Amino acid sequence: MTVPGRRSSTFIRLLRSGFTDPTAASRLLDADALAAVRTDPVLLDALGATADPDLALLGLVRLAEAQAPEDLPLLLDTLVAAKPLRDRLLGVLGASEALADHLARHPRDWQALVTYEAADLHPGLPEFEAGLADAHDPVALRIAYRRCLLSIAARDVCATIDVAQTAAELADLATATLRAALRIASAAAPQDAAACRLAVIAMGKCGGNELNYVSDVDVIFVGEAAPGTDEGKGIQAATRLASHLMRICSETTVEGSIWPVDANLRPEGRNGPLVRTLASHMAYYQRWAKTWEFQALLKARAVAGDPELGAQYIEAITPLVWQAAERENFVADVQKMRRRVVDNIPASQIDRELKLGPGGLRDVEFAVQLLQLVHGRTDTSLRSGTTLDALHALAAGGYVGRADAAQLHDAYRFLRAMEHRIQLYRLRRTHLVPEDEADLRRLGRSMGLRTEPVAGLNKAWRRHASVVRRLHEKLFYRPLLDAVAQLAPGETRLSPAAAGQRLEALGYADPASALRHLEALASGVSRKAAIQRTLLPVLLGWFADSADPDAGLLNFRKVSDALGKTPWYLRLLRDEGAAAENLARVLSAGRLAPDLLMRAPEAVALLGDPEGLQPRTAEALEQEVLAAVGRAESGEAAVAAARGVRRRELFRTAAADIIASYGTEDSPAEKDCGALVDRVGDAVSELTAATVAGALRAAVRDHWGETLPTRFAVIGVGRFGGHELGYGSDADVLFVHAAKVAQTVIAEMRRLLQLPTADPPLLIDADLRPEGRSGPLVRTLSSYAAYYRRWSLTWESQALLRAEPVAGDADLGRTFIDLIDPLRYPAEGLGEDAVREIRRLKARMEAERLPRGADPTLHTKLGRGGLSDVEWTVQLLQMRHAWAEPGLRTTRTRQALAAAHAAGLIPAEEAQILDEAWVLATRVRNAVMLVRGRAGDTFPTDARELAAVGRYLGYPEGRIGEMLDDYRRTTRRARAVVDDLFYGA
Template sequence: MTAAPGRRSSTFTRLLRHGFTDPGVAERLLDLPDMASVRSDPVLLEALGVVADPDLALRALVRLVEAEQEGDRRVLLDTLVTAKPLRDRLLGVLGASEALGDHLARHPGDWRALATYEAADLHPGVAEFEQWLDGADDPVSLRIAYRRCLLAIAARDVCGTIDLAETAAELADLATATLRAALAIARAAAPEDAARCRLAVIAFGKCGGHELNYVSDVDVVFVAEPAGDADENAALQAATRLASHLMRICSETTVEGTIWPVDANLRPEGRNGPLVRTLSSHLVYYQRWAKTWEFQALLKARPVAGDPALGREYADAVSPLVWQAAERENFVADVQKMRRRVIDNIPAAEVERDLKLGPGGLRDVEFAVQLLQLVHGRSDPSLRSGTTLAALGALAAGGYVGRLDAAQLDDAYRFLRAMEHRIQLHRLRRTHLVPEDENDLRRLGRSLGMRMDPVFELNREWRRHASVVRRLHEKLFYRPLLDAVAQLAPGEARLSPQAAGQRLEALGYADPAAALRHLEALASGVSRKAAIQRTLLPVLLGWFADSADPDAGLLGFRKVSDALGKTPWYLRLLRDEGAAAENLARVLSAGRFAPDLLLRAPEAVAILGDPGGLRPRTREHLQPEVLAAVGRAESAEAAVAVARGVRRRELFRTAAADLIGSYGTEDSPAQADTGALVDQVGGALTDLNAATLAGALRAAVRERWDDELPTRFAVIGMGRFGGHELGYGSDADVLFVHEPREGVDEQTAAKAASAVVTEMRRLLQLPTADPPLMIDADLRPEGKSGPLVRTLASYEAYYRRWSLVWESQALLRAEPMAGDPELGARFIELIDPLRYPAEGLGEDAVREIRRLKARMETERLPRGADPTLHTKLGRGGLSDVEWTVQLMQMRHGWVEPGLRTTRTRTALAAAHGAELISTEDAQILDEAWVLASRVRNAVMLVRGRAGDTFPSDGRELAAVGRYLGYGPGHVGDMLDDYRRTTRRARAVVETLFYGA
């Protein structure tokens, strides 16, 4: 029967006003004969208008009415009209959950589960749910009974009768009752197995924490013991069959759908371990093999089904292990690493929509709370709740978390969980993704009470709460440390010194008492400076804790802040320039070298905030600056002091760029090309030392000869200096060459040149706060017994008559670095025939080079040094690679122009291009050379002094690992990788160099 047009138009308007998005369809549904009482009752239409999705609710109601028998249909409709509690509950569920609407269409009589509104009905526990599931003696009937119980919980939830925490607890209690019912079915199916064993089911995760979702895996662990005089092996087999049957009952899909998957992958050894273990087997595993995250998971372990005594024994046995977990090495780093892995595994397109795992999501709250529980629960039993919100409240009450922070986090967590619940409730599917469809967003917003503009309001509130979580996730751990020392809020609960020390220890601080003193010095008081520090420090402390030496980072920050604290731009730079604070934290906590440079001139911290500040400056920029400064100085000593000051600043720039470019872990590797970083460092240090030598030369000449030396003079770089391959701890290998000017006799010229060399060396080694530039001229003709400086003609005579093959090899890396450029170029012309001999090397020369290399390996490796870990002289190290490349240069440089370079990697690439070495062998040698160079640089950066092997101190070794990209606990992997890389390189050397 069709409604009259006038009435139809009126109904259409009313439906639109009540929130129906498709009032035309709704009007047709209301015109059905069975819906007359609904159509004519304004109260019922009003009730439909307030639910999450009126269109969905009306469609489901029509299906339910049509599914009922005639008499029951009238009872349902009459009750809807007369009983407001039922009306609110039923329509609320139908408007929020398409899946529960489907259930009611299949089982229309289940609406009666919502008819009562007694006080006892408001908060049922496990016993009540067990009673409602009683009689469900097969998987299908259990699913039906489970959905009926779920219907009642959802009704209380959408009507606001219970809050989020109560909803989650009821869902966990229903899961507990369901596990017990499923175990009873399994036992009834196999009474012989039930008689052989005592089996306990331990809930983990959200079920164990009494905070379950509508749709979630239920994480469990099974523990069993023999019953009576049963054999242990037979008992475990019986228990395994029972546990497997229980899992199938809950997890398998039937005509009534599924309940939820039972997931036992949190058991010892995960999927590879036995499904069921004895209690003693569990304990052995946890005591010997368990990882940090497994103790974190145990925090929520709770016996829920099976043998209650055995369940209590399990809980009592593992609980002490949980609260010892924070004493494990790298505890905090392990927990944070697990969190990063979770984020990294989210598909990129879903990260921002993932309520649970994305940044600012539920897992951030849970991880932060659990971390604090594990740290402080050792000494404070009040924190040992498996429920996130209860634990957060206890942390706030004990002063472990600021009350305002805890309140904001509690509010955010409740909102995000409520969103998650309503998303899952719609179709009863396990998902944590915020929908993208506007209709879905509208229904979701309305289900949370948003009416004016549900989509806009939902997105605004969701983003706001996620932002709060992101902001507090780091702050939560560090802010109370500042509150403990700042003492600004009388009466506010705050961390005790013992608790603050525990937290700092867990973060990796070796001297928590000193760390607290530094924090107090930085953050206490009411000054603007202290207020800014309290804003910066929570994040800085996290960056320090993520390093190998948090103590050094915090101490360095205090020293820099003490030196620059009254400088207006310093704290403003750290606060306002996003990268500056993080860059400073990385540099200060990475070792001694860079912080020592910075503390000698703290104003260099400005480099870290300049977008281009970390780009090393070339010789073309540096040399004019140095020479101009030397020209303005009043004395040679003052001139070189200025030049060394420039060198110190640029050393810091280079080291900072290297550290920041190298920073990474195995979970979050640095993106920079490590070979490019090594080349950048080598090139920057070479240019810097060349500019410094030019300045020292200008100062020495100006002091005595007023810028007009009676002989032309040049400095030739040798070794790593000439090869643009300097490390932080390298000396500058040089040769000095001069040529008398016209009209100047050789004796006068020689005296002047010798005086210049002596003065340069004196000036560069004057004791100052700046690092000295050590000049090494031992590669000159006749070595230490020969004159420091020679004329070009003298070099020519020596090389023609006396030069040995090793001297020709050393000249492969000769390059002019300072002084007269024309004289330097003529020196290179002189030596090219020696280092790239026509027709290549004879066999006698090749044998001599091999003999010298073998002798060096035997005689020069330090006593007691591990030859597999010595970066310079060890197996597959720098010497092996460089001598192999240099042999190819001397053999083939006369016909292959690409080999005529002072740079090892460039020459290696040219040899590959000339097909003198295979692609694989070239890559192996290049990788080994880059790695050994990086290790040497790392040692200098970490220890502040040069070294050719890995440090023996554990913290220093860990810092070298961080520089190389190895996270906490992976030092062994670093050493293994180094040995493997250099072993492969040595095999190539044996073939190419020794001809094996």
């Protein structure tokens, strides 16, 4: 041939065909054994199509040179004339150095690939047994095994079979090999064979019909004495046979080894006897077995030896496997075991570990097995030992989303194909992705990646590993799994009788109605019904943890009906974090949150997003509301759009509040109740401000376009200005303007906000304006200044302590605040006359405004130690000292109280007493609104509603009296502090 330096056409063609060393390839093509075919272009093209053309050519030369003279023409003629055979043989030679070595030692074995008719495409166990039938010693068995392996590898690398079929055929070949090895062992010791019955149970990948090219074959041996033989002697004979079988497969000879036979999954592992009787196995599993052992038994399959004994073993252990999920801490144990496997991977290998590392094959297998063991107790369609079959069944049953299952399926097949190709090269047991560039190139090309195979392989591998890791975390750590596993077997399927008894035992007041809801939700064969049947047993328990399980189930049915055709709804509850449990808490906590959700059912999605329950910023809320108003075609439509945002955001706030309050085992004393109250107050106040801003924009736009011909500001006062609004609070405001046209704006704005709606009302109250209801609804800035200068009373200055701009012209709002600061923070503080006036007004309010018949010890607003007591005390401190203490210049009660303590105006213990009372009273008001769906200032009288308030506050059923006692004690202590600080007692 032409030397490379002359850039011969052959040299260039070798490069283009994928050879990395054209010089060496040229020399190999010059070999005498290939003289008859070296110039045939078909051969060069076929070599170039292999995973490693250099390796394939080297193997071909070795094979040709090893042929007997009379056999060589047949090989060469077949290479040229028979494309299927040529592709198979060269494909193996280009992918497996080990099989090339085998063919060089046994040069006629290539003829096993000659038959390529359709009947040969999918050989099964009988064909493999026939292929091993003439092997009567370990060496012959190894040769025959490699010959059968050659046929599997040839069809695999040519894509005649896919990765799942390859794994199944490898498992069949392993089964045939175990049977042949047992036959050889029995022939060597016929007296032992006659003294016992021995069954070989395949475990792991062999048991699951998904074996690798090179893998330990995990087995368990079951033995019995033959009739008339002492049991001890029978088990000893079975043990000798089992040991010999293991040596035949595992020991290395001149033909290498087949694969190790591993019996360490047996009871007690290496420390236990190699062979046990069936009764001994059962005694161990019933008393001593650990969770992982039942997980391993999921793939158990009788493969060799006594078929009747093997069937008896499988029949006996099957119920134990599908009861394993009922073991205490089952799910946590499986999850812990998976984490332990990852933790034990050397740091230097973890990024290359294809099987055990994060995003590897084990992540798929553990997730699938865990789902099988939890749900397979009652759904026998899930009881497959084959990973991909089980995954398909989980998807068909609704336990895994179709899209998730499809992604896992594709990723698992890709990773298994990588594993196969890596092992096939040298037929060595490894799961590490190689680092050598040549190895990666061959691996990439073997996976069909011919353009930039290394880069393409790494990209595809990382993509699939990322998918596996994400879905493993999603499925394997799914909260619903642990809850389902804790159900008794009869509770995981909702037969009418069992469901009725369970409902009654769980405390449902109307089991008959509840059963009708269950029937409506879970009957039928649809995928939706299948997912509901998975969810409902767990949800029933979560509803039962509430004060009103019946309402929780009814609300769930309503939401499910409203979202019945929405594909993401049930998928969200099944898959996404704690979404199902969160929804159960929300739906059974009272009326407000479910009512909001019924009007905006798509808000369920917030419960599945880790960030979904976080409050949004005031800027984001106002921007969304104003954008929605801007898109509307009329004032009415604009306010409806603003209300839609308000509805969703109220649900977000209520849901977060309920979940934080109900979804913790902390006692009331251990919860950070102040933070919960502040969060609600901020969220509702900022949402109200955004809604008011939207109504103002709508009112202006309908009459004057986008710009009002005057400056206009809305000032929040009272709880609104103090960022302390509750779910049912009115919004106290003052209106400031620079022209009379603002009167029309206010009238339109109030009209729009008062349009009939099923949403919680948003009442705008302007009664704290100068002259109260008798005064004009809106004033100019100069009018406010004149009034406050000449006529303002002390109580009006006190009311201004919580004034803060909330909507409209920001500059005008700030100017108004500058105007009122000298009134609410008077220089040198309050005189004694003003202090006496405030005390007199407070005493009069206590005497006159408490509703007739109300218990003054339980009224949250006007009762003893309630909101009014704490707020007036704090406000008196502000008016007396804020001129000298800047920290007191805040509209927020708790901040002002903390500032008063920091300034030394109130001792720490007394500040804490007031803070606890204010927080508790606020939480009670919020709880009443959440539970009843309407505002209230005292505890409900209805027993079920009172219990629901108790749950919100952290008091389980049976501790309602304790809740009321705690409230009275907390507020009594606060009243003592008020008497001291406010009244000067």
